Amino acid sequence: MSDHRFAVLKFGGTSVSRPERWAVIRAQAQSQREEGRTPVLVCSAVAGVTDDLQTVIAQAGSGSDVDTPLARITERQAELARGLGVDLAVIADEMEELRRLALGAQLLGETSPAVQARILAKGERMSTRLGAAWLSAQGLPTRWVDARDLLQSDGRGPLARRMLAAHVPWDLAPALQRDLGGDAVIVTQGFVARDPDGATCVLGRGGSDTSATTLAAKLGAEVCEIWTDVPGMFTADPRKQPAARLLRALGYAEAQEIATTGAKVLHPRAIAPARAARIPISIRCTPQPDMAGTRIAADAPTGPAQVKALSRRRGLVLVSMETLGMWQEVGFLADAFGVFADHGLSIDTVSTSETNVTVTLDPHANAMDPTVLDAVLADLAPICTAKLVTQVASVSLVGRGIRSILHQLAPALEQFEDHRVHLVSQAASDLNLTFVVDESTADRLLAKLHAMLFAHRPIDAVIGRTWQELFATPSEAPETSPPWWASAASDLHAIAAAGTPVYVYDAATIDARAQALAQLTHVDQALYAVKANAHPEVIRRAAAAGLGFECVSPGEVEWVREHVGPDAIVLFTPNFAPREDYERGFAAHAHVTLDNLHPLEAWPDVFNDRDIFVRVDPGQGRGHHAKVRTAGARSKFGVAPDQLETFAKLADQAGCRIIGLHAHTGSGVLDPTAWQHTAVVLAQCASLFPLATILDVGGGLGVPDRPGRPPLDLDAVDLALASVRQAHPEWSIWIEPGRYLIAEAGVLLTRVTQRKQKGDLRYVGVDAGMHTLLRPALYGAHHHVANLTSPQAEPEIVTVVGPICETGDVLARDRLIAQSKEGDLLLLGTAGAYGAVMANDYNRRGRPREVVRLKNEMED
Numbered sequence: 001m002s003d004h005r006f007a008v009l010k011f012g013g014t015s016v017s018r019p020e021r022w023a024v025i026r027a028q029a030q031s032q033r034e035e036g037r038t039p040v041l042v043c044s045a046v047a048g049v050t051d052d053l054q055t056v057i058a059q060a061g062s063g064s065d066v067d068t069p070l071a072r073i074t075e076r077q078a079e080l081a082r083g084l085g086v087d088l089a090v091i092a093d094e095m096e097e098l099r100r101l102a103l104g105a106q107l108l109g110e111t112s113p114a115v116q117a118r119i120l121a122k123g124e125r126m127s128t129r130l131g132a133a134w135l136s137a138q139g140l141p142t143r144w145v146d147a148r149d150l151l152q153s154d155g156r157g158p159l160a161r162r163m164l165a166a167h168v169p170w171d172l173a174p175a176l177q178r179d180l181g182g183d184a185v186i187v188t189q190g191f192v193a194r195d196p197d198g199a200t201c202v203l204g205r206g207g208s209d210t211s212a213t214t215l216a217a218k219l220g221a222e223v224c225e226i227w228t229d230v231p232g233m234f235t236a237d238p239r240k241q242p243a244a245r246l247l248r249a250l251g252y253a254e255a256q257e258i259a260t261t262g263a264k265v266l267h268p269r270a271i272a273p274a275r276a277a278r279i280p281i282s283i284r285c286t287p288q289p290d291m292a293g294t295r296i297a298a299d300a301p302t303g304p305a306q307v308k309a310l311s312r313r314r315g316l317v318l319v320s321m322e323t324l325g326m327w328q329e330v331g332f333l334a335d336a337f338g339v340f341a342d343h344g345l346s347i348d349t350v351s352t353s354e355t356n357v358t359v360t361l362d363p364h365a366n367a368m369d370p371t372v373l374d375a376v377l378a379d380l381a382p383i384c385t386a387k388l389v390t391q392v393a394s395v396s397l398v399g400r401g402i403r404s405i406l407h408q409l410a411p412a413l414e415q416f417e418d419h420r421v422h423l424v425s426q427a428a429s430d431l432n433l434t435f436v437v438d439e440s441t442a443d444r445l446l447a448k449l450h451a452m453l454f455a456h457r458p459i460d461a462v463i464g465r466t467w468q469e470l471f472a473t474p475s476e477a478p479e480t481s482p483p484w485w486a487s488a489a490s491d492l493h494a495i496a497a498a499g500t501p502v503y504v505y506d507a508a509t510i511d512a513r514a515q516a517l518a519q520l521t522h523v524d525q526a527l528y529a530v531k532a533n534a535h536p537e538v539i540r541r542a543a544a545a546g547l548g549f550e551c552v553s554p555g556e557v558e559w560v561r562e563h564v565g566p567d568a569i570v571l572f573t574p575n576f577a578p579r580e581d582y583e584r585g586f587a588a589h590a591h592v593t594l595d596n597l598h599p600l601e602a603w604p605d606v607f608n609d610r611d612i613f614v615r616v617d618p619g620q621g622r623g624h625h626a627k628v629r630t631a632g633a634r635s636k637f638g639v640a641p642d643q644l645e646t647f648a649k650l651a652d653q654a655g656c657r658i659i660g661l662h663a664h665t666g667s668g669v670l671d672p673t674a675w676q677h678t679a680v681v682l683a684q685c686a687s688l689f690p691l692a693t694i695l696d697v698g699g700g701l702g703v704p705d706r707p708g709r710p711p712l713d714l715d716a717v718d719l720a721l722a723s724v725r726q727a728h729p730e731w732s733i734w735i736e737p738g739r740y741l742i743a744e745a746g747v748l749l750t751r752v753t754q755r756k757q758k759g760d761l762r763y764v765g766v767d768a769g770m771h772t773l774l775r776p777a778l779y780g781a782h783h784h785v786a787n788l789t790s791p792q793a794e795p796e797i798v799t800v801v802g803p804i805c806e807t808g809d810v811l812a813r814d815r816l817i818a819q820s821k822e823g824d825l826l827l828l829g830t831a832g833a834y835g836a837v838m839a840n841d842y843n844r845r846g847r848p849r850e851v852v853r854l855k856n857e858m859e860d
Helices: 020-034 047-062 067-084 087-109 111-137 161-162 174-180 207-219 250-262 268-277 332-342 370-380 410-418 441-454 466-470 490-497 509-517 536-544 554-563 579-589 600-601 641-654 674-688 714-727 777-778
Strands: 004-013 038-043 140-143 185-189 191-194 200-202 221-226 244-246 282-285 293-296 306-321 348-350 356-361 385-400 420-427 430-440 465-466 500-506 525-529 547-553 571-572 593-595 613-614 657-662 695-696 732-735 746-758 761-766 786-788 793-799 810-818 825-828 847-853
Touching: 004 020, 004 207, 020 038, 020 111, 020 221, 020 525, 020 554, 038 111, 038 207, 047 067, 047 087, 047 111, 047 593, 067 087, 067 111, 067 332, 087 111, 111 140, 111 185, 111 200, 174 207, 191 207, 207 221, 207 268, 221 348, 244 466, 250 268, 250 293, 250 306, 250 385, 268 282, 306 370, 306 441, 332 348, 332 356, 348 420, 356 420, 370 385, 385 674, 430 441, 465 466, 490 500, 490 746, 490 825, 490 847, 500 509, 500 695, 509 525, 509 536, 536 547, 536 554, 547 554, 554 571, 554 579, 579 593, 579 600, 593 657, 600 641, 613 641, 641 657, 641 674, 657 674, 674 695, 674 714, 714 732, 777 810, 786 810, 810 825
Parallel strands: 004 038, 004 221, 038 185, 140 185, 221 282, 500 847, 525 547, 525 732, 547 571, 571 593, 593 613, 613 657, 657 695, 695 732, 761 793
Antiparallel strands: 191 200, 244 465, 282 293, 306 356, 306 385, 348 356, 385 430, 420 430, 500 746, 746 761, 746 825, 786 825, 793 810
């Protein structure tokens, strides 16, 4: 065992490009020294320099001008030198050699792999010399070391691979431990090594990551840190999905799979050396050095089988090989795969059947020259019919034990219904399930899958906060108005003084939402969904704004008639209801909707000489959770499209008239085009119902469940429906928002009763529970929690629970909330919809009060 302790810290291009980032590097190096370790800093080239060097190579190889890219490289180095206060003369010899190499290649009109490697290595050599000079000037004992003296490749493979994608063994090197051990900070280059003949070679894509982990294995380092501009691996690409969640801890195999299937923060080749030496890898963020990031290690918490990330790779090429001759044919796969090997192509994923083998080729691992692909097809022709499919992408679900949770993934897999799936591959390691789809739809598909799989996952040892929560600044956050309750603390405390839990609804917010709905240009009638909140004052205010009402029971219909009167437009949409419900709907002069064949088959007399609506199942549900999606084969709602013709015949036999078509896909929808898509589906069905004059596109208009998130763009919804109106001016368009009108207008006030700590978990108990607000327990709904008594207290992560004797009695899990104590008043936001109406008396705890906050008075 070595007497020396090492920490290898790799810093990427953005981490070495600015003086303030070098200050972070210095602080981290000093911290490692204080902990008794020798810091080994493995540094990349300044951001942009490697691209410029590639341009030098390309232009020199064609005999073109190299002065322009060389000038850019010089300026990038000079800018960093000025910022650090280091004399550019430190790298004068490196810059001169680079110029000679470039001019020599330009003169010859070609660049050999050996020359390319020498040119590419210059980026790292220049950045590390400047950085080492600055660290020394800061009083830190620093030693610059040539990476070619540390890493030697095995020299295997063809020339281009040996020079430009070299492989370095990672066996423990005691001599290296002795040489580098000591008090000095070691500064060396990533990406660069030496071949067995002493020539410069480079490690190819991800070379600096691989240099760091390889060096860590050789030194037997205690830790290897990868410093970059993001704090770790996420559940998806955070630049594409701002709601992507930080992965706090991963095992080596999972991290390898995530990196292999598309994550860019760590190259997959870098994991093997650390895994072999059992050295933990920590991914850290240079702009946010105090952030913990992702830790990859053998002792990472495993947890239950679960999906931990979604990865997407674009630009794949798919090769489909079909022949009846492969059935029980010995050696077909060997012959077919041999063709790819002969052309130097690495196969990515494979799917087989009795008569077909389909593979994908990743352009990041292969040179996708069209002539090479044509040659592959030609060589495959004697043994099969081969077809090339381009512009496809892979979407991978990555995690542990995927096969054991396929039943849980069923709702997510429904998202593939509208996508062309070219290939499905389930990893033998049980770490990923990959789908190859059209590239044009991959990002949209991934966004839907991510929302379903991760939006409501609690923070735990593996899943952390979202990218938005970690990095959003006030200037980056969406420009949204503060919620009404932010300036109503005194009113809310006064209401709570009479007893909690209590729901409070703000009349001004209700009025504003109702008026916005009534003013939609391309909607002829908005109907408030009464099931969202049936408080009489809410009903009256909706009617005052010109809204009609959508009701799901005779009780709701009669409630509206009692509080609004006989003239209100009422649409009655029962589901699996008894005969008398339909009779009561007609008696209350409501528009009655049918969503099944059974009523027309069993009780045709009820519908004789009646005008009715038909609820159509558009085939695909939408919304924030499986339990609020109300379309598709797994939903009980709506007449299936293939039954509509039968429905029309039964309606004709019963003597009723179909005057409207209705559909509803789900709740919490934030895509402004969703209702346009529904209208198009209804329009396509309308040919079966010539008397129909109304298209009801349903409700589900979503509201943001967290402060600062962008709201649904109602103008965009209206604009999307304009195209429907233009195409079908003969139809009226109806829409049914419920939660949109009332959710943000309502809050739930509750008092803290107790506190408890169990291990690292802190619980805050309140007098509201799942009997008061069922949505979190029912479908994982998120409600913002604020401490109204001590809003400026030190924040802490807690789980808010109620008094009900059920494990599921959780109102908010792992939330950052101002520290609370017994008696503090907490507020749960966006609680106006499906709150009090779903409350119950379970455990005989009683139902909550409801209060409407008017301008100068309160109304129960």
